[in-house]
Amino acid sequence: MANNPLSMQVNMDDFLPATDEEKEYMVQMRPSSTFFRDGCRRLFKNKVAFVSMIVIILITLSSIFIPMFWPYSYKTQLGVQPGHPVDPSFNNLAPMEYSTTEQAAMERGESVFPHFFGTDDHGRDYFIRIVYGTRISLAVGFFASIIVLVVGMTLGSIAGFMGGRVDMVIMRIVDVIYSLPDMLMVILLASVMRETLGSALEGTVLQAIGSNIISLFIIFALLYWCSMARLIRGQILSLREQEYVLAAEATGAKAGWIIKTHLIPNCISVIIISTALQIPSAIFTESFLSFLGLGVNAPMPSLGSLASEALNGITSYSYRLVIPALVISLIVLSLNLFGDGLRDAFDPKLNQ
Amino acid sequence: MDTKTLTYILKRIVMAVFTLWAVITITFFVMHAVPGGPFTREKAISAEAQAALNAKYGLDKPLFEQYTTYLGDAIHGNFGPSIKQRGRMVTDVIADGMKTSAKIGIIALIIATFFGIVFGAIAALRRNTIFDRAIMVMTTAFVSMPSFIMGSLLLILFAIKLGWLPANGAAKHGLILPIITLSLYPMSYITRLTRSSMLDVLGQDYIRTAKAKGVSERNVIVHHALKNSLIPVITYFGPELAYIVTGSLVVEQIFAVPGIGRYFVNSITGRDYTLIMGTTIVLAALIVIMNLVSDIMYKIVDPRINLE
Numbered sequence: 204m205a206n207n208p209l210s211m212q213v214n215m216d217d218f219l220p221a222t223d224e225e226k227e228y229m230v231q232m233r234p235s236s237t238f239f240r241d242g243c244r245r246l247f248k249n250k251v252a253f254v255s256m257i258v259i260i261l262i263t264l265s266s267i268f269i270p271m272f273w274p275y276s277y278k279t280q281l282g283v284q285p286g287h288p289v290d291p292s293f294n295n296l297a298p299m300e301y302s303t304t305e306q307a308a309m310e311r312g313e314s315v316f317p318h319f320f321g322t323d324d325h326g327r328d329y330f331i332r333i334v335y336g337t338r339i340s341l342a343v344g345f346f347a348s349i350i351v352l353v354v355g356m357t358l359g360s361i362a363g364f365m366g367g368r369v370d371m372v373i374m375r376i377v378d379v380i381y382s383l384p385d386m387l388m389v390i391l392l393a394s395v396m397r398e399t400l401g402s403a404l405e406g407t408v409l410q411a412i413g414s415n416i417i418s419l420f421i422i423f424a425l426l427y428w429c430s431m432a433r434l435i436r437g438q439i440l441s442l443r444e445q446e447y448v449l450a451a452e453a454t455g456a457k458a459g460w461i462i463k464t465h466l467i468p469n470c471i472s473v474i475i476i477s478t479a480l481q482i483p484s485a486i487f488t489e490s491f492l493s494f495l496g497l498g499v500n501a502p503m504p505s506l507g508s509l510a511s512e513a514l515n516g517i518t519s520y521s522y523r524l525v526i527p528a529l530v531i532s533l534i535v536l537s538l539n540l541f542g543d544g545l546r547d548a549f550d551p552k553l554n555q
Numbered sequence: 556m557d558t559k560t561l562t563y564i565l566k567r568i569v570m571a572v573f574t575l576w577a578v579i580t581i582t583f584f585v586m587h588a589v590p591g592g593p594f595t596r597e598k599a600i601s602a603e604a605q606a607a608l609n610a611k612y613g614l615d616k617p618l619f620e621q622y623t624t625y626l627g628d629a630i631h632g633n634f635g636p637s638i639k640q641r642g643r644m645v646t647d648v649i650a651d652g653m654k655t656s657a658k659i660g661i662i663a664l665i666i667a668t669f670f671g672i673v674f675g676a677i678a679a680l681r682r683n684t685i686f687d688r689a690i691m692v693m694t695t696a697f698v699s700m701p702s703f704i705m706g707s708l709l710l711i712l713f714a715i716k717l718g719w720l721p722a723n724g725a726a727k728h729g730l731i732l733p734i735i736t737l738s739l740y741p742m743s744y745i746t747r748l749t750r751s752s753m754l755d756v757l758g759q760d761y762i763r764t765a766k767a768k769g770v771s772e773r774n775v776i777v778h779h780a781l782k783n784s785l786i787p788v789i790t791y792f793g794p795e796l797a798y799i800v801t802g803s804l805v806v807e808q809i810f811a812v813p814g815i816g817r818y819f820v821n822s823i824t825g826r827d828y829t830l831i832m833g834t835t836i837v838l839a840a841l842i843v844i845m846n847l848v849s850d851i852m853y854k855i856v857d858p859r860i861n862l863e
Contacts, residue, residue: 382574383581384842386801387835391585394823394831398589487701494703494805495820510707514809521711528704536699 245548252544255537266338275328336504347485355431363439413500472549634833645833652815667741675749694743793846
């Protein structure tokens with residue numbers, strides 16, 4: 204029977220229980236996922252970011268573990284041994300070359316561990332210096348970013364929560380530091396602090412780290428917290444005004460619940476992303492300062508100071524500059540690409 | 556120009572002056588935090604000689620008086636005598652170094668801006684072609700390479716392995732490599748900036764309108780698309796100059812260019828405090844002024860920009 208299209212009569216067929224076949228359509232295609240798992244899925248799907256992540260993990264792990272079992276140390280001058288005259292044949296070995304002493308030992312049938320990248324002009328194994336330098340550069344980058352995060356988060360959230368005069372004072376300070384030419388200030392502070400800190404640190408635990416690295420951390424704490432503080436203040440101010448926070452308040456949610464389910468998840472991804480992007484810039488700054496001779500204290504190597512030392516023998520040993528140069532570029536490039544990937548995957552506002 | 560723009564410009568100028576004052580003050584007090592003053596590293600000198608030196612450089616006066624004197628002198632462009640280079644004034648050393656540095660810097664700035672815009676526009680117009688891909692890969696690599704690495708690699712490749720160009724900046728054609736080194740990073744940055752803003756502009760309605768009106772492809776690109784997509788590039792002038800200034804510190808060191816950057820680095824290792832202070836202030840002033848100019852230009856070029 205043809206229904207009159209204008210008829211108000213209800214078609215009873217629409218109200219029959221669903222058949223199994225119909226139920227098939229209603230099956231959830233995939234289980235509902237959390238924000239974090241969703242972000243990870245997007246991150247792993249991004250090939251560039253995934254490869255960069257693998258590269259970073261490989262570099263980090265090898266810089267941590269290789270020095271543990273490597274037969275040479277970054278500061279041992281192989282030619283200098285107590286009770287023996289200095290053996291200059293250890294200095295400036297080409298990659299995979301052996302010194303005369305080692306060749307003699309090999310002829311006697313002993314096995315000698317090869318110098319993959321040769322040795323430097325003090326007879327130190329260059330491969331382990333590169334590995335150790337990578338470790339120092341990564342560590343400086345990581346801890347500098349953590350310091351920036353802590354200082355920026357503290358001041359940013361104080362400004363955001365307190366508002367009023369405190370907010371104004373902090374933000375004016377941010378404005379001034381922001382407009383200072385940062386690199387010049389960094390050089391100025393680094394060149395003075397290595398003078399003043401050296402004696403102040405003597406005898407403390409911090410001496411082992413070296414006055415130059417400490418002064419680098421202080422500089423980061425002083426100058427680079429601004430953008431982080433601005434970001435966090437902005438996040439707090441805008442999140443407090445969001446409709447869903449209002450809605451949660453209206454439905455009677457407690458402050459703790461709002462902070463836990465609304466503020467932190469919305470804030471954390473932005474914070475993690477900008478911290479991740481801070482690491483390559485810190486490594487950049489450290490290598491720049493090391494190159495000017497303001498970086499880590501000798502004999503500790505960093506990638507920047509290795510490149511700077513290699514500049515003296517650049518005509519004969521150019522590979523000594525190319526290797527740290529490639530490692531720095533690889534680290535900075537993959538950290539940047541990974542940071543971009545993180546932003547694409549975890550910043551919910553970009554997905555809309 | 557309406558009053559709102561004028562107040563904005565005035566506010567920016569006040570801010571820039573304040574920043575410069577902050578730079579001079581920070582520089583002065585940081586330098587005075589060095590224990591023992593600038594002469595402690597000299598070979599053993601008698602107490603009388605020390606006192607005479609301090610009197611000569613005004614170091615025996617109260618700190619605040621020294622500060623006001625320095626501030627007044629700095630405003631007049633007088634940074635006192637260099638401590639390590641006997642008989643030379645800091646201003647003369649800086650002016651001397653500036654001749655070469657300004658030449659490198661300005662040429663690098665022009666090259667970076669010009670080629671950055673050209674490559675960026677090509678990449679945007681030939682989107683997703685092999686040109687675009689190649690340009691993007693190159694620029695991604697260049698922006699993650701610190702300037703000293705770029706400089707060293709170019710030095711190895713062109714001066715040592717190929718021998719096409721001299722490694723010494725003082726030689727004939729010696730400034731070519733430093734200029735290329737300095738311009739690659741800002742060029743890559745401008746390329747990426749131009750590409751993304753050009754893509755943005757090409758999707759706008761007025762481009763479609765212009766095409767529908769029958770404006771030639773070339774005219775659409777030059778007059779409608781390119782002109783509008785250059786607005787973000789203007790804001791980059793300040794950071795670009797800052798990059799070139801700090802980059803020149805290492806680049807001049809690598810290529811042994813007799814410029815202000817090299818004097819600055821040498822004055823750090825040689826602990827020539829008046830020279831460090833003078834150079835920091837001059838370079839900072841340059842960067843602050845450039846930032847001011849690019850901010851004001853940005854506002855004038857694009858009246859849509861909301862100031863607050």
